[in-house]
Amino acid sequence: MSKETQANLWYLVVAVLGVLFVQDLVSTARQTMTLTYSQFETYAEEDKIATAIIGDQFISGTFQTPIDGKTRYVTTRVDPDIVARLEETGVDIVGEPENRFLRDLLSWIVPAFAFFAVWMLLFRQFAEKQGMNGFMAIGKSRAKVYMESETGVSFDDVAGVDEAKAELKEVVDFLKNPSEYSRLGARIPKGILLVGPPGTGKTLLARAVAGEAGVTFFSISGSEFVEMFVGVGAARVRDLFEGARKAAPAIIFIDELDALGRARSAGQIYGGHDEREQTLNQLLTELDGFDPSVGIVLLAATNRPEILDPALLRAGRFDRQVLVDKPDKKGRIDILRVHMKKVKLADDVDAEKVAALTPGFSGADLANLVNEAALLATRRKADAVTMDDFSNAVERIVAGLEKRNRVLNQREREIVAHHEMGHAMVALALPGVDPVHKVSIIPRGVGALGYTLQRPTEDRFLMTEEELRNKISVLLGGRAAEKLVFNHLSTGAADDLAKATDIARAMVTRYGMDRDLGHVSYDEERPGFLGRPGDEIWARRPHSEETAEKIDQKVREIIETAFSQSFSILEKNRDLLEEYAQRLLNRETLTEDELKGLAERLTQRESVEAA
Numbered sequence: 001m002s003k004e005t006q007a008n009l010w011y012l013v014v015a016v017l018g019v020l021f022v023q024d025l026v027s028t029a030r031q032t033m034t035l036t037y038s039q040f041e042t043y044a045e046e047d048k049i050a051t052a053i054i055g056d057q058f059i060s061g062t063f064q065t066p067i068d069g070k071t072r073y074v075t076t077r078v079d080p081d082i083v084a085r086l087e088e089t090g091v092d093i094v095g096e097p098e099n100r101f102l103r104d105l106l107s108w109i110v111p112a113f114a115f116f117a118v119w120m121l122l123f124r125q126f127a128e129k130q131g132m133n134g135f136m137a138i139g140k141s142r143a144k145v146y147m148e149s150e151t152g153v154s155f156d157d158v159a160g161v162d163e164a165k166a167e168l169k170e171v172v173d174f175l176k177n178p179s180e181y182s183r184l185g186a187r188i189p190k191g192i193l194l195v196g197p198p199g200t201g202k203t204l205l206a207r208a209v210a211g212e213a214g215v216t217f218f219s220i221s222g223s224e225f226v227e228m229f230v231g232v233g234a235a236r237v238r239d240l241f242e243g244a245r246k247a248a249p250a251i252i253f254i255d256e257l258d259a260l261g262r263a264r265s266a267g268q269i270y271g272g273h274d275e276r277e278q279t280l281n282q283l284l285t286e287l288d289g290f291d292p293s294v295g296i297v298l299l300a301a302t303n304r305p306e307i308l309d310p311a312l313l314r315a316g317r318f319d320r321q322v323l324v325d326k327p328d329k330k331g332r333i334d335i336l337r338v339h340m341k342k343v344k345l346a347d348d349v350d351a352e353k354v355a356a357l358t359p360g361f362s363g364a365d366l367a368n369l370v371n372e373a374a375l376l377a378t379r380r381k382a383d384a385v386t387m388d389d390f391s392n393a394v395e396r397i398v399a400g401l402e403k404r405n406r407v408l409n410q411r412e413r414e415i416v417a418h419h420e421m422g423h424a425m426v427a428l429a430l431p432g433v434d435p436v437h438k439v440s441i442i443p444r445g446v447g448a449l450g451y452t453l454q455r456p457t458e459d460r461f462l463m464t465e466e467e468l469r470n471k472i473s474v475l476l477g478g479r480a481a482e483k484l485v486f487n488h489l490s491t492g493a494a495d496d497l498a499k500a501t502d503i504a505r506a507m508v509t510r511y512g513m514d515r516d517l518g519h520v521s522y523d524e525e526r527p528g529f530l531g532r533p534g535d536e537i538w539a540r541r542p543h544s545e546e547t548a549e550k551i552d553q554k555v556r557e558i559i560e561t562a563f564s565q566s567f568s569i570l571e572k573n574r575d576l577l578e579e580y581a582q583r584l585l586n587r588e589t590l591t592e593d594e595l596k597g598l599a600e601r602l603t604q605r606e607s608v609e610a611a
């Protein structure tokens with residue numbers, strides 16, 4: 001017999017014993033009998049305890065409010081068989097002492113169910129061992145409370161979020177000495193919400209607070225509450241607070257609070273959100289019930305604060321928000337330094353240069369980048385990670401992994417080459433756009449048949465109207481080139497169009513850049529589902545249908561103007577476009593240096609034209 005079978009047999013024995021036990025319990029289930037007042041042997045009005053002797057049975061129990069002068073209820077635990085015998089003796093028992101149907105239900109169905117549950121549990125363990133996750137997913141409760149008595153993370157491990165750290169310092173001070181705070185009557189926030197895009201270090205920060213204060217860290221993730229049996233989530237929340245109270249001072253951290261704390265809506269009929277609501281209600285109850293002076297601070301993270309149930313944000317709950325934003329260049333340098341410490345670097349690696357290549361990267365992206373660079377170096381069997389490894393890793397992460405196996409036919413390659421050169425040439429010709437770093441027709445990632453990488457010269461916090469218009473022109477350069485050379489429209493520009501439209505729309509509705517519509521904000525931007533750049537959603541401020549129509553029209557105008565601009569640049573320099581598209585077809589990639597000649601010829605022509 002294998003170990004596995006042996007273990008399973010044991011499980012089975014335990015399960016059967018469990019079922020017998022449950023059956024025994026329910027067969028003597030508590031039941032209500034109605035006895036007349038005169039049948040009481042003794043009773044104590046104050047304690048509401050009565051005893052009676054009926055036949056040869058001694059019965060004692062609590063009695064409830066009298067219905068009339070005579071009748072009292074006695075609730076007591078009696079074996080159903082005894083009740084049957086009592087009935088036979090013809091003693092005056094008023095009411096229904098036992099519901100047989102219910103009894104049968106309890107004594108058979110419940111154990112059967114218990115048996116089934118145990119069986120499922122078994123099966124799940126088995127399935128997990130076999131890596132067959134998801135098969136018995138209904139019975140699966142993934143929500144776990146994680147506890148770390150020492151996180152070992154300090155504020156030094158979290159870089160680039162200095163403001164958030166400064167705000168959380170207070171929490172650390174409080175946790176180090178909760179009694180001192182309450183003695184002075186200082187108000188400590190119960191719940192602090194860490195708000196920011198994914199991967200910016202919210203979890204890391206929460207663990208650092210626990211580490212700095214030297215307290216236990218309890219955590220649970222909101223998303224794990226989805227797909228659970230009703231009631232389990234609420235119980236988990238109770239466990240969480242219970243555990244923290246015992247371990248106080250402590251931090252309770254709820255990741256992805258939005259998954260759990262989404263606004264409750266009255267109209268939810270489908271989807272069975274009962275579970276989530278129960279859990280949320282339990283959380284609210286716990287929040288209201290706990291007293292921060294025992295030294296427990298609740299931290300939660302979300303990247304979608306706007307969808308949270310307002311009840312969660314009320315005073316005395318998560319009434320303080322700390323913004324954990326994407327790092328700027330200096331922040332990226334600091335984060336890179338934190339992670340670069342863990343790998344062996346070649347002398348040529350410069351965190352500043354890497355930071356310059358990675359605007360828009362989150363802390364997690366940067367951690368991933370360092371790891372990826374180290375992997376590349378390992379694959380080369382090098383002794384240290386070089387700057388080249390970092391550049392390659394950046395490319396990989398930015399444009400997705402090379403898809404070498406994707407083969408385009410010759411005509412497709414020609415179209416892609418012209419499309420990409422279109423982007424590149426418009427970018428080279430216009431002022432105030434990021435310089436072109438590389439043009440390629442090697443397919444990358446999902447859906448990208450080619451790409452034009454621009455090298456951001458610096459982090460941009462402000463952009464002028466002209467710069468935005470030029471940016472749109474560059475985005476439309478691909479389509480303009482296709483139109484000019486092949487006189488067709490293709491699907492290859494969908495992504496470009498989406499980006500261009502977003503910018504144009506923002507110009508009109510958020511930056512007040514349209515003369516007609518004026519300096520008015522019609523939309524506001526909110527972080528989108530993924531919280532990544534370009535993923536923002538726009539919430540419409542109230543405005544009239546007429547305005548909405550005008551907005552659409554203005555967006556179209558901006559796009560069309562930009563398209564004409566691209567088109568005419570390419571038309572004037574069609575010979576150069578064809579020449580370089582051909583070059584791109586042959587070489588597959590053209591670097592910044594290889595495009596220098598093109599840039600010079602373009603500026604030359606322009607100055608001739610201006611003269």
Ligand SMILES: Nc1ncnc2c1ncn2[C@@H]1O[C@H](COP(=O)(O)OP(=O)(O)OP(=O)(O)O)[C@@H](O)[C@H]1O
Nearest residue numbers: 157158159198199200201202203204335363364367
């Ligand atoms: N500011 C930072 N400083 C140093 N490392 C960071 C920072 N931000 C993220 N990281 C790295 O990225 C990893 C993931 O970050 P973390 O899970 O804390 O992000 P998060 O904001 O909680 O993301 P999510 O919203 O996706 O849960 C961290 O373990 C760390 O290695």
Ligand SMILES: [Zn+2]
Nearest residue numbers: 478492493496
């Ligand atoms: Zn394109």
